[in-house]
Amino acid sequence: MAKEKGRKLIAQNKKARHDYHIIDTYECGLVLTGTEVKSLRQGRASLADGFVQIDGHEAWLHHVHIPEYSQGTWTNHSARRRRKLLMHRAEIDKLESKSQETGHTIVPLALYFKDGRAKVEIALARGKKEYDKRQTMRERQDRREADKVMSAVRRQQRA
Numbered sequence: 001m002a003k004e005k006g007r008k009l010i011a012q013n014k015k016a017r018h019d020y021h022i023i024d025t026y027e028c029g030l031v032l033t034g035t036e037v038k039s040l041r042q043g044r045a046s047l048a049d050g051f052v053q054i055d056g057h058e059a060w061l062h063h064v065h066i067p068e069y070s071q072g073t074w075t076n077h078s079a080r081r082r083r084k085l086l087m088h089r090a091e092i093d094k095l096e097s098k099s100q101e102t103g104h105t106i107v108p109l110a111l112y113f114k115d116g117r118a119k120v121e122i123a124l125a126r127g128k129k130e131y132d133k134r135q136t137m138r139e140r141q142d143r144r145e146a147d148k149v150m151s152a153v154r155r156q157q158r159a
Contacts, residue, residue: 004116010040011111013047018133020107020125026095028059029086030118035069036083040118042069045111052085052106052122054096059085061120064108085120098124 016022032040039045050064061083087095099106103126110121128136 004113006115008113009110010043010113010118011045011047013050013107013109015048016107016109016123016125018128018136020105020123020127021132022109022123022125023098023104024124025109026087026091026122026124027114028120028122030061030120031084031086032118036066037118039066039069040111040113047108047111050108052095052108054092054099054106057089057092057096059087059092059095059106061085061108061122064111064120085122095124103127 044067046065048065051062053060053062063080064083065080095106098104105125105127106122107125108120109123112119112121
């Protein structure tokens, strides 16, 4: 059997980029059970309510929903159990000190397989205010309109 190569996205947390200013991102491994991996290989997971908590110099991923494996038996996992993240000690210490600051949190951005291993991309983030969210939406809309006009001009020049 050939070994997997590249990155295969399983789940993405788009709402996190809308609700938070992303300060720094990290790639972490996950400690998973066999049925969790099989469920992830079916492409089923949700990062919507997830967050990371540092507890006793260990990073834990909470409230990420990986549904039970359909062909699992009594060995099946709990869908929302906390999962340990595999990171270097220096990264954990840095995240712990930064997350202690007011308004900072650690959120998962993406869950994926990289070269056959399950990884999660987490981010140190600061919550956006309501006016920041509106400003971001306005900038995105302006960028879309500008792209639309530019593509129309290019199309007109070719004709």
